[in-house]
Amino acid sequence: MSVVLRDIGLLLRTDPGSLAEFGEVLGAARVSLEGGGVFTYQDASIAHFLVDDADAAVEALNAHGIGPVIISDVVMLRLDQGKAGQLGAFTRILADAGIEILVQYSDHDHRLVLVVPPDQHLRATQIASAWDVR
Template identity: 55%
Template sequence: MTVALGVEADISLALPDRAGALADFGDALGRAGVSVEGGGVWVHEGVGLAHFLVTDVDGARAALAAAGLGPVVASPVVSVRLAQDVPGQLGAFARRLGDAGIRILVQYSDHDHRLILVVPDADRPAAEAICAQWERERIARGS
């Protein structure tokens, strides 16, 4: 999947399960001037699974390759703002996606308090429509 320059995308890659792996990742992006807008790393079965939101996919890919990290997979994202002060928002929103048959492949929050989601390509238009409807309802409620 090609992601346009300047468009937010999730980059994912496997990091080694060792001390300093995340520092190597962050240093490489920092030297290249690539800003991370959200994401995280989880170790599962001895592999660091990294997912981060960036707008410079090509810069991130090049910087991480130069640091010996990758390969990097870039995926388009959909995002929505939940009412942070209302309990149950994550469940209610995720239920809408689930009821529509949309699988959530990756979920995290960005630095601007938005829920960031990667969904299968075929499901992205429906997920975007659900996000837009959720936003309209949230704004109408004043939350």
């Protein structure tokens, strides 16, 4: 059985130790973090992480009062790291197709990870698949 990677998104407290608590809770639940990050703007810390078991992540985080957590399917593809302009070229194709990018980061295997609205996920996945075979 293959692992389905999904994105979890949530707000974290901006005080020291909130990311440590997040990591400890997921580690204790044996949820692997495969990519992502935390970004703070003014008084809000927004976290998005690629996980191998989103349901277990939500259960563990909620049990510790961390959340609410939003689970999203992801679109993943590999860009040619040696070629400048890849991010702009690929995301232009998505934009021209009317696909909104909600979240963008990289995983530990150097793949681009995108979260798009659920009703646009299938089309974005099709576009990414065509890009990957180029």
